[in-house]
Amino acid sequence: MRFHRLLCGEFFKIRNALVLWVVALIPALMAVLSIFNEYRVGARRAAADGADYWALFAQSNFIFWGQALLPVFAAMIVTLLLYLEHHNQMMKVLLTLPVRRWKVYAAKYVTASALLGLSTIVLLVVTIGGGCVLGGLGLSGFAATEVPWVLLCKAATVFWLATQGLIAIQLLAAWRWPSLVVGIGLGLCGMILSLFAASSASWWRVVPWAYPVRSLRLPEKTVGIDPALLSVAAAALMVAVGLRWMYRRDVN
Amino acid sequence: MLVVDAVSKAYRGEPVLNGVGLQVPRGSIYALVGPNGAGKTTLLRIITGLVRPSCGSVSYAGQDLSRHRIEVLRKVGSLIENPAFYPHLSGVDNLRYIAGLLNIHAHAVSAALAAVGLVQAAQRKVGEYSLGMKQRLGLAMCLLREPEFLILDEPTNGLDPAGIKDLRNILMQLRARGMTVFMTSHLLQEVEALATHMAVMRSGKIVFSGTSAQLQLASLSRLDIDVASEQVDTARGLLTPAYEVGVQAGRLCIHGVDAEKAADINTLLVGAGLRVSGMRIHRPTLEDLFFSLAA
Structure with missing residues (x-):
C-alpha cells in the first residue's frame, strides 16, 4: 500500500470530524483576542519611537500561543486523532489490512504535524490580517510599514518545526495509552514545565514543550543549539522509538 | 489451506x-x-x-x-470481535475509506453493499446502524477485497x-x-x-478437529439394547469380547457403534437364542457433543 493512500485516508476520515474545526477556530480566536489587546496596548505605545510593531505583535501572538495554548492544543489534536481509532476499535481493522505498521504510525505523525502546521498558518494569517486592521484603525506603527512577509513566514515555519518534538511525544503517548486523560494530562504537564523552562538558559533543552517559544527568541539570545533543529532531532528519536514499539506490540 | x-x-x-x-x-x-x-x-x-x-x-x-x-x-478478510467503523462517517464512506487505502475500484463498494443488502442504508451514518447492520457492513468491508x-x-x-x-x-x-x-x-x-x-x-x-461427520462419529453414539432381564448377563457375556458393554437400568449400552455394527450385534444375539425386544442408536446433538468435549 502506498503511503499517500494512507495519508489521503487520514484526511478523508477527519473531513467531517470536530478536529478540523478545533484546528482552525482555536488559533483564530486567540489571534482575534490579541488584536483587541494590541489595539489597547498599541495605542499607548504609539508615542514610542522605533518600535517594530509587526515583529512585536507577531512575537507576542506566537509566544502566547506557544506558551499558554499550544502544549494542550497539540495534545488534544494528537490524542483526538488516535482516539478516533482507539475508541471505535479501528486499530485492529487498520492492522489487519495489508499495510506495514510503520506506515500507519508515520501517517498519523504526518497528519498531526500537518494539522499543527495548519493551525500555525491560521495564526499567521489572522495575525497579518489583524495587523492590517490595526493599521486601518489608525495605529501608525502598522500603517507606516510594509507587512514583513518574509520575516513572519520564516518565524512561523521555524515555530512549526519547533513543535515537531512535542508532537512525536504526544503521538507515542496516544498510541500507548488510549485514554484522553493521559494525552491531555501530558500536554498540561508539558505546558507547566515549559512555563518554567522556556525562560531558563539551559533547562529548556530538556523540555520539548519549550522549544516553540524558544524558537521565537531573537538570535543573539539563543546561544548554542537551535530549538527548531533540536525539536526535529527529538521528533526523529521519538518516532523511531514509537515505530519500534509499534512493530512489536500485540493488538488486543 | x-x-x-x-x-x-x-x-x-x-x-x-x-x-x-x-x-x-x-x-x-x-x-x-x-x-x-x-x-x-x-x-x-x-x-x-x-x-x-x-x-x-x-x-x-x-x-x-x-x-x-x-x-x-x-x-485475508477478517472481522475480529465486534465490527468496527468510524461512526461519524456513512456506511458507504466507511467502505470508500478502506477501498481508497487498498486501491480498490469504487464499483466494488457498491457491489459489496449490494451483497449484504445495505444499499438502502448506505448513506446513513454508521452511528445510527443497528448491531445487525454493522455486522453486515463489517462483512461488506471484508468482501471489498474479494x-x-x-x-x-x-x-x-x-x-x-x-x-x-x-x-x-x-x-x-x-x-x-x-x-x-x-x-x-x-x-x-x-x-x-x-x-x-x-x-x-x-x-x-x-x-477435536475434523469434519462435522467425523465429529458425529467421534461423539461415540450409543447403542441401547433391550433384552429380557434374565438374559442380560448372557448377552453381556456374548458381546464382551468384541465390545465394551455397560448396563444401565437393566439395558445394555455400547458406545461407538454405528448402524452396521448394530445389525451385526442383533444377528449375534438372536442367533444365540436371546430375545431382543428393542435396539436404539442414540445420536447426541452437536450441543451434547460440544458440552461433552468442552466440559
Missing part, C-alpha cells in the same frame, strides 16, 4: 493457547467452537497478525504469516433469525465461489447447518 502449527501464547506467563494445531482446507467453512475464555479470539488475532504467537506458526497457502505478512493479508480467506469472529452476533439466514446464504455463496471461511461461533445450531469442518477448543487446546 490455512495451517496453524503448534501455536502457543502466554500473557505474563499465563498460558492462553497451548500447542494449537489446525488445518483449514481450501473451500471449507470451518467453525471453531468453545466456551468463553477458551482462547478462540486470541487464536483469531494470531491468525490475522494482530498478535504474535509465543511459539508456533501460521501459514496461508504455504506462506508463513510472520515472514510474508503483507502478501498473506492481501488474501479475499481467498474470510475470518469471522461470532458473525451471527446481534443478527435476528432472518439476518442469520441471510448470512448463512451469503457464506454458502462465498464458499461456492471458492472462498475459505474460518469462523467462531457460540450458536451450535448455526454451526451445524453451515460448517463443513469443525474444531472444538477448551482451555487453550483443540480437543
Whole structure:
C-alpha cells in the first residue's frame, strides 16, 4: 500500500470530524483576542519611537500561543486523532489490512504535524490580517510599514518545526495509552514545565514543550543549539522509538 | 489451506493457547467452537497478525504469516470481535475509506453493499446502524477485497433469525465461489447447518478437529439394547469380547457403534437364542457433543 493512500485516508476520515474545526477556530480566536489587546496596548505605545510593531505583535501572538495554548492544543489534536481509532476499535481493522505498521504510525505523525502546521498558518494569517486592521484603525506603527512577509513566514515555519518534538511525544503517548486523560494530562504537564523552562538558559533543552517559544527568541539570545533543529532531532528519536514499539506490540 | 502449527501464547506467563494445531482446507467453512475464555479470539488475532504467537506458526497457502505478512493479508478478510467503523462517517464512506487505502475500484463498494443488502442504508451514518447492520457492513468491508480467506469472529452476533439466514446464504455463496471461511461461533445450531469442518477448543487446546461427520462419529453414539432381564448377563457375556458393554437400568449400552455394527450385534444375539425386544442408536446433538468435549 502506498503511503499517500494512507495519508489521503487520514484526511478523508477527519473531513467531517470536530478536529478540523478545533484546528482552525482555536488559533483564530486567540489571534482575534490579541488584536483587541494590541489595539489597547498599541495605542499607548504609539508615542514610542522605533518600535517594530509587526515583529512585536507577531512575537507576542506566537509566544502566547506557544506558551499558554499550544502544549494542550497539540495534545488534544494528537490524542483526538488516535482516539478516533482507539475508541471505535479501528486499530485492529487498520492492522489487519495489508499495510506495514510503520506506515500507519508515520501517517498519523504526518497528519498531526500537518494539522499543527495548519493551525500555525491560521495564526499567521489572522495575525497579518489583524495587523492590517490595526493599521486601518489608525495605529501608525502598522500603517507606516510594509507587512514583513518574509520575516513572519520564516518565524512561523521555524515555530512549526519547533513543535515537531512535542508532537512525536504526544503521538507515542496516544498510541500507548488510549485514554484522553493521559494525552491531555501530558500536554498540561508539558505546558507547566515549559512555563518554567522556556525562560531558563539551559533547562529548556530538556523540555520539548519549550522549544516553540524558544524558537521565537531573537538570535543573539539563543546561544548554542537551535530549538527548531533540536525539536526535529527529538521528533526523529521519538518516532523511531514509537515505530519500534509499534512493530512489536500485540493488538488486543 | 490455512495451517496453524503448534501455536502457543502466554500473557505474563499465563498460558492462553497451548500447542494449537489446525488445518483449514481450501473451500471449507470451518467453525471453531468453545466456551468463553477458551482462547478462540486470541487464536483469531494470531491468525490475522494482530498478535504474535509465543511459539508456533501460521501459514496461508504455504506462506508463513510472520515472514510474508503483507502478501498473506492481501488474501485475508477478517472481522475480529465486534465490527468496527468510524461512526461519524456513512456506511458507504466507511467502505470508500478502506477501498481508497487498498486501491480498490469504487464499483466494488457498491457491489459489496449490494451483497449484504445495505444499499438502502448506505448513506446513513454508521452511528445510527443497528448491531445487525454493522455486522453486515463489517462483512461488506471484508468482501471489498474479494479475499481467498474470510475470518469471522461470532458473525451471527446481534443478527435476528432472518439476518442469520441471510448470512448463512451469503457464506454458502462465498464458499461456492471458492472462498475459505474460518469462523467462531457460540450458536451450535448455526454451526451445524453451515460448517463443513469443525474444531472444538477448551482451555487453550483443540480437543477435536475434523469434519462435522467425523465429529458425529467421534461423539461415540450409543447403542441401547433391550433384552429380557434374565438374559442380560448372557448377552453381556456374548458381546464382551468384541465390545465394551455397560448396563444401565437393566439395558445394555455400547458406545461407538454405528448402524452396521448394530445389525451385526442383533444377528449375534438372536442367533444365540436371546430375545431382543428393542435396539436404539442414540445420536447426541452437536450441543451434547460440544458440552461433552468442552466440559
